[in-house]
Amino acid sequence: MSTDAVLVRVRALWEGLAAVPVSFSSATGVSVVVSPRALICPPGWMGVVALQGEAIVTAPSSGAAVAIRAAVARLSADGLVDPDLLGRALPLAEVLGPAALAYVDGDGFRPVSAGSLAVERLAVEDSELRQLLMVAGDQDAAESGLDEITSPAFVIRDGGKVIAAAGYRVWPSRTAHLCVLTAPDRRGQGLARVAGSAAVAHALEGGLLAQWRARASESRRVALALGFRELGAQLSVRLS
Structure with a gap:
């Protein structure tokens, strides 16, 4: 497109x-x-x-x-x-x-390989996902919007603990609003790209247009790495 x-x-x-x-x-x-x-x-x-x-x-x-x-x-x-x-x-x-x-469709998407990481699916109400939200703190958890997703959560673990997760909420006009969160002590390791890539791929497979809305420069860089194009603010x- x-x-x-x-x-x-x-x-x-x-x-x-x-x-x-x-x-x-x-x-x-x-x-x-x-x-x-x-x-x-x-x-x-x-x-x-x-x-x-x-x-x-x-x-x-x-x-x-x-x-x-x-x-x-x-x-x-x-x-x-x-x-x-x-x-x-x-x-x-x-x-x-x-x-x-920022937005991406199937033509522009640049998926990120999980490499040695395993990406699992969890339901949004899963207690392990709730634990990640608690660890991140109220402000970061609210900013991520992860507790409002309607898709499965795509998560990465370390030692059995969920350290990163991504998903999306279906918005009008067949839009998938992406939500990504990484544990504070594990940021900067590329986990958001891997989890986010899995969530974007799932949204695009469903015929949705993926939307990434971000204020932080770190989050914007993750989106750009996945092929998103910033169209406005x-x-x-x-x-x-």
Whole structure:
């Protein structure tokens, strides 16, 4: 599948998550809509998704939309997902992101060999997977989203203990949102690539488009190693 075909699917995904009619293709390159029920940000927040120089923005109210549209006039689509630039145009109380949005299909996927590692499957409710989440700590566990996967968990063990795991949650538009987590003391050893590769392969076999959303540079490097292409970024903002 070409980059353009993937981009069409990705646009459709985020336009649907806006929860009201909106399109990335606007005369100005940025579309602002009022959508209190938007799924691209927490309730009551402003949500921004920028893809290849175009953006959609959801506002929690009509009043917020007025201020946002005024700010949009002074910023590019890419500037809207830069907290520093956005903060000069709008009063920001809290920020989540930005997170890079990367995607891969069967044509671009670069699987990683497990080598001497054995990759097993576990159910998401398995106690051994829960133990990994506990070891990682609340913040890293929440960031990974691993406890919300709908696929099997693809895990790597050492001494019988799960030290890395990956899976995905099925999103709208036949999208697989990848989730990966490695035990803190085992990071930097390539485990995320191996576990992530198994999860991506499973998603692609099911005809899904794989999505990797990441803030940390380490996670972004894992995605790039697997063939993911960064097409944009997502930012959520609570306005003062």
